[in-house]
Amino acid sequence: MNAVIDPEALHARAATTRMFQEAAEAPSVVGAQFVANRDVLAALAADLRRRPPSFIATCARGSSDHAATYAKALFETRLGVVTASVSPSIGSVYGVPQQLRDALFIAVSQSGRSPDLLRNAEAAREAGARVVALVNVADSPLADLADVVVPLHAGPERSVAATKSYLASLSALLQLAALWSDDFALLDALDKLPDALRRAWDCDWSAAGEGLVPARNLFVLGRGLGLGAAQEAALKLKETCGLHAEAYSSAEVKHGPMALVGPGFPVLILAQPDQTEAGTLALAGEFRARGAQVWLASREPGADLPVAVAPHPACAPLLLVQSFYRMANALSLARGLDPDTPPHLNKVTETL
Template identity: 45%
Template sequence: MLEEALASCDAVEAQLQRLNPMLEEVAGRLRRQPPQVAMTIARGSSDHAASYFAYLAMQHVGIPVASLPMSVVTLLQAPLKVSGQVAFGFSQSGQSPDLVNSLRLLRKRGVLSISMVNAEDSPLEAACEFHVPLCAGPEQSVAATKSFIATLSASAQLIGHWNQDLLLLQACQALPDGLREAATQDWTPAIEALRSSQRLIVIGRGAGFAIAQEAALKLKETSAIQAEAFSSAEVRHGPMALIDENYPLLVFAPRGAEQAGLLSLAADMRQRGARVLLA
């Protein structure tokens, strides 16, 4: 898992070398026949990456994005009026039958279908009109790392091409160096702070909430910590009642419009006695 996480910078570099023609083809199609609504379809880590994609699409392109429950398509066969819209399928393996069948059925109903998959020549790729490879290479760890990061990177690049956002595309070029720098950071203080924890709340907002969701999942599946993710906007509406002396909180507060509110919440939780880790 650690080896694969550290290889994420190589995956992003491979994307920057390979994906521009594919992304411009997809983006050109989206601009020529612009959908009014976008749907994301995914599970687990890929669904968290899809949430990140959704925030970027809404912020930069201005298109509403919804996560579509697969059961609505495959089990309930709901008569969705989706012709002319776009659906994005996210997956590491591209093998899940419900995911593949959902995209296949939506395509039959007139949806522009786009897959973002790490594994090559997958059934999901075959089911969709367009495909964006994640370029992360084989992933052996059950807990996905480099494929998750590669999905975030490919999502940002696709949004940059779709909206012809040169600043966003330039920022994507800096990602490999940023990932290498993050890999050299000393995370020992955070490890010590969480070593004895059995429960944890992970907090983010906006696109950062997707990262909080993924961090909570990783803490569950790798460390058996009952970690739950909440938007900072929701913490005061119930979850705050759980937070008492030494309750551990992990707060993601990246630069942007959401940062001030996240820092304010972190300060308030420290006053309540919580043990706050701020990233």
């Protein structure tokens, strides 16, 4: 994939894709969602304070499962509640009942129609869990199974690559965590998040986009609250850009995978502005010393990719992903692909 595209022509064409247009809607979607969902999430949060769950189980696939990765870090760091991902296949293929009594079961889905998620949500309800559905189609079969439905309010999403619906999943989880924990600083950050997303959309990540045009493989690294963002970025690079990208925790990459990193190896690093940041920056320096091609997205001076200032560390993954989406859209075109219609993929995947 060595397509040569005039930069001005590429810039003009990039703005015409559905992926670009839908991702650009995310700030407005998130702002409207916070208003629309406040009452339902405040009621859920109050109920969770009265009857705390023994643990939280998430169930999702694809981009929605990356939102679940964010949920795990968010609920464990803000609420101290153990959160684990349930494999959809346990219920839909193996048919093994899970011990979910008094758990909070959160199913995340854009369409709300995938048979494996439906079977697991039904089994969770039968096992005595409170079932919450985060779903973009509010009258979907998944919504019918849930005790509480949290609409994503992302509106129609026609590009195969999920963008605004993914960010809407994160913002719904963030609002729930803020209300459940009654964290004033986090609640205040929600009001500032839509404008921060607009600033993130304007961040120029073209240096990474141009550098990745000839690439065949790369690592995408994040940690803690930022690991889900790394997973989402790696998926989109596979999906829209035909790039073999693998996501790792910036801690886990040292347990074997970093043996692959040598001169010229591409590494995209998404630094989370919290207690994990120092270690991530040190890792970026270590990879650079090996001669790797590093693109570091960070608030620190001298970073390769600029980031919008987050109103709260828990908001930072949404901003990083928003900046990434714009870059990935242009990179897909530069590699001679169409980000809206990746080969062999459908918008709704109904896994058994």
